[in-house]
Amino acid sequence: MKIRTMSGPLPHPRYQRCSECDYLFTLPALRRTQTAHCPRCNSKVEKGKVCSLPRLIVIAISILVLMPFAYTEPLISIRLLGTRINASLFEGIWQMSSQGSPLTASMVAFCTVGAPLTLACSILYLHFGSKLGMNLKPVLLMLDRLKDWVMLDIYLIGMGVACIKVKEYADIDTGPALVAYIMMTLLVTLTLINLNIEQLWDEFYPQRRPKGVPESLVLCLACKFTGHPDARGRCPRCHVPMPLRYKHSLQKTWAALISAMVLLIPANVLPISIIYANGQQLKDTIFSGVVSLATSGNVPIAAIVFIASVLVPFTKVIVLLTLLLSIHFKAHQGLKTRIRLLRLVTWIGRWSMLDLFVISLMMSLVNRDQLLAFTMGPAAFYFGSAVILTILAVEWLDSRLIWDAHATRHTEYTD
Numbered sequence: 001m002k003i004r005t006m007s008g009p010l011p012h013p014r015y016q017r018c019s020e021c022d023y024l025f026t027l028p029a030l031r032r033t034q035t036a037h038c039p040r041c042n043s044k045v046e047k048g049k050v051c052s053l054p055r056l057i058v059i060a061i062s063i064l065v066l067m068p069f070a071y072t073e074p075l076i077s078i079r080l081l082g083t084r085i086n087a088s089l090f091e092g093i094w095q096m097s098s099q100g101s102p103l104t105a106s107m108v109a110f111c112t113v114g115a116p117l118t119l120a121c122s123i124l125y126l127h128f129g130s131k132l133g134m135n136l137k138p139v140l141l142m143l144d145r146l147k148d149w150v151m152l153d154i155y156l157i158g159m160g161v162a163c164i165k166v167k168e169y170a171d172i173d174t175g176p177a178l179v180a181y182i183m184m185t186l187l188v189t190l191t192l193i194n195l196n197i198e199q200l201w202d203e204f205y206p207q208r209r210p211k212g213v214p215e216s217l218v219l220c221l222a223c224k225f226t227g228h229p230d231a232r233g234r235c236p237r238c239h240v241p242m243p244l245r246y247k248h249s250l251q252k253t254w255a256a257l258i259s260a261m262v263l264l265i266p267a268n269v270l271p272i273s274i275i276y277a278n279g280q281q282l283k284d285t286i287f288s289g290v291v292s293l294a295t296s297g298n299v300p301i302a303a304i305v306f307i308a309s310v311l312v313p314f315t316k317v318i319v320l321l322t323l324l325l326s327i328h329f330k331a332h333q334g335l336k337t338r339i340r341l342l343r344l345v346t347w348i349g350r351w352s353m354l355d356l357f358v359i360s361l362m363m364s365l366v367n368r369d370q371l372l373a374f375t376m377g378p379a380a381f382y383f384g385s386a387v388i389l390t391i392l393a394v395e396w397l398d399s400r401l402i403w404d405a406h407a408t409r410h411t412e413y414t415d
């Protein structure tokens with residue numbers, strides 16, 4: 001299969017529906033580096049940036065080479081009560097799983113190990129699979145969902161926060177794996193920026209121009225192909241069902257959102273971390289942790305933790321709640337503001353995992369049995385689950401429904 005070069009124009013102008021608001025428009029022939037936005041809701045329709053697959057392969061192989069070193073060797077080490085303690089990413093996950101809860105540990109493991117590893121392997125599969133004529137569709141579908149779960153950059157900031165928290169008790173040194181970890185994070189970020197899944201779909205599975213009336217065209221949300229469903233109602237390109245609107249989208253989103261709201265209560269009331277020092281137990285909730293960071297003079301770090309752990313989850317819940325209610329009551333006031341806010345909180349939503357990464361690192365660093373120990377509180381599990389549920393709620397919400405509710409008020413699309 002031939003891979004086109006970066007700068008050539010796409011084959012021809014085509015009809016395209018917007019994946020956020022379902023607006024139908026003609027997408028002109030673009031250069032590969034050009035971006036395109038929806039004329040109605042301004043969401044990005046064409047990402048533009050593209051790095052050829054062979055170049056991504058080189059990056060993916062480098063990531064895989066760095067991985068064993070970055071994960072198993074010490075990232076930071078401290079001198080605590082006369083002993084040197086090393087913390088590696090694997091060690092943190094192991095401590096969290098053996099002393100805390102295996103479920104919370106597996107959330108951390110998936111975002112820091114599972115997702116980046118799958119990303120690198122998928123790119124290798126796409127390259128070699130296309131040469132061997134293998135089926136690339138499942139991998140392309142999976143890659144589109146995987147992007148949000150790769151959180152190496154957040155773990156890096158988590159390391160910074162953990163260092164500042166540990167500084168009260170011990171001297172900190174950087175470990176040998178830190179450089180490897182930072183390089184791996186940069187390469188993974190580079191891959192995510194340059195990975196254009198829609199263009200890969202067009203390259204590997206080009207489609208004929210659909211015939212018939214443009215208004216009857218339907219968008220496949222899985223591969224972003226605009227065309228007619230086959231006889232079984234599935235997308236002709238990726239074979240995922242392409243209904244006009246997702247089935248049970250509102251029910252699923254409500255279920256995830258209500259569960260997240262319920263879980264946020266114990267997440268904020270119960271202690272998230274417990275420190276044993278000199279035979280005394282010191283419990284911290286999310287909020288008291290932020291306050292103690294701020295009072296010890298680390299205001300910028302306290303602000304980061306506050307935004308990631310308190311502000312973002314609550315804003316996300318409120319925005320989702322008003323969007324769902326606006327669909328039910330067909331309200332249209334401040335629609336654009338709410339959609340912009342939703343895009344913003346979706347974009348920063350993954351940063352909410354920061355606190356869990358800090359806890360995982362602290363557990364492997366501050367662990368001197370009776371004298372000084374750090375462990376996770378019951379809130380950590382509730383908090384992690386709430387964050388994951390809000391990410392799922394956004395994923396399950398078919399945003400086209402918001403515009404449908406809006407359009408029933410304004411019969412013409414003159415927004």
Ligand SMILES: [Zn+2]
Binds near residue numbers: 018023038040
């Ligand atoms: Zn749109």
Ligand SMILES: [Zn+2]
Binds near residue numbers: 220223236238
């Ligand atoms: Zn499709």
